[in-house]
Amino acid sequence: MIKHNCKECKLKAAATCHLTNEEFQDLENNSVSVQFKKGESIIKQNALSLNVAYLRKGMAKVHMQGPTRDKILRVVKAPTFLGLPTSFGEKINQFSVTAINDAEVCFIDLGIFRNLIFSNGKFAYELIVELCRNELNDYFRYASLAQKQIPGLVAETLLCFSEKLFDSNEFQMPLTRGEMGDLIGTSRESVSRVLSEMSQDKIIAFDASQISILNKEALSKISDKG
DNA sequence: GCATTAACCACAG
């Protein structure tokens, strides 16, 4: 087991700020930190869930096997918990999580984690806040997914990566075109085409996976208009 | 009908 110190962890979650020394000790004795390389599976759908995962560094895609293709549910960046819906509701993972960058994940014993929820209300509250935020965000995405056309969805995705994940107008897109398609529910060809058109219109510029947003107003417009 | 949108296929880097 890798030696680590949860209390001094600079990357701890809002929830864990509320733990007592004793609870930290408990957490420390029942968790491990693991390194993942890009593309490695952190949580696998249909496997037994024995712990809660906390993404400390890096980014990951949350995805599940659909009737025909893989569906990317969300793209997340550290710090965040992974797989809480599965951990509490089901014994078996209902979805997969895969690193899309080099990442570091803490695996925490589920029993210990559950005890913290039972015994520490503030800890539980912060956890609920995170879950609610996620759920609300998904609601907005469902509405977009159902009603926007592909250019609108691509624009929304680019803005989301730019603003929420990278906080920059230029970034290295960690998903392939095919994965972007799986994220917004379209084909890789359509994603490719829309990006090319946006590039021709000087709204964005890209070289392979390096993307620059040149005209954010226009991109927002496309996103809103759907 | 005609135009638009987007999926599927195929082929070339």
Add this chain to the structure above:
DNA sequence: CTGTGGTTAATGC
């Protein structure tokens, strides 16, 4: 993996 072009089906005006 990515970009493009052709083809086709569905939908809207």
